[in-house]
Amino acid sequence: MANLKLVALPRSWLVLAGIITILELLFLYEAMIADLAGYQKIFGVFLGLAVLCFAALVYVAKVVFYD
Numbered sequence: 783m784a785n786l787k788l789v790a791l792p793r794s795w796l797v798l799a800g801i802i803t804i805l806e807l808l809f810l811y812e813a814m815i816a817d818l819a820g821y822q823k824i825f826g827v828f829l830g831l832a833v834l835c836f837a838a839l840v841y842v843a844k845v846v847f848y849d
Contacts, residue, residue: 795846799839806835 813828 791846795842799842802835802839802842806832806839809835 809828809832813825813832816822816824816828
């Protein structure tokens, strides 16, 4: 059997994940609004920022759970 240690998750990681999630949702909302208004270049910028936030969120999850 594997020995598993339970370690308390630092509050700073949870705050960072929450901030990144809020930013991602905000960027997705702004991308939707820009698309509805017909500003495709601005849509691309906000969608790129949302993708970067998602990548940062996945990296934070990797660091917390696998490192």
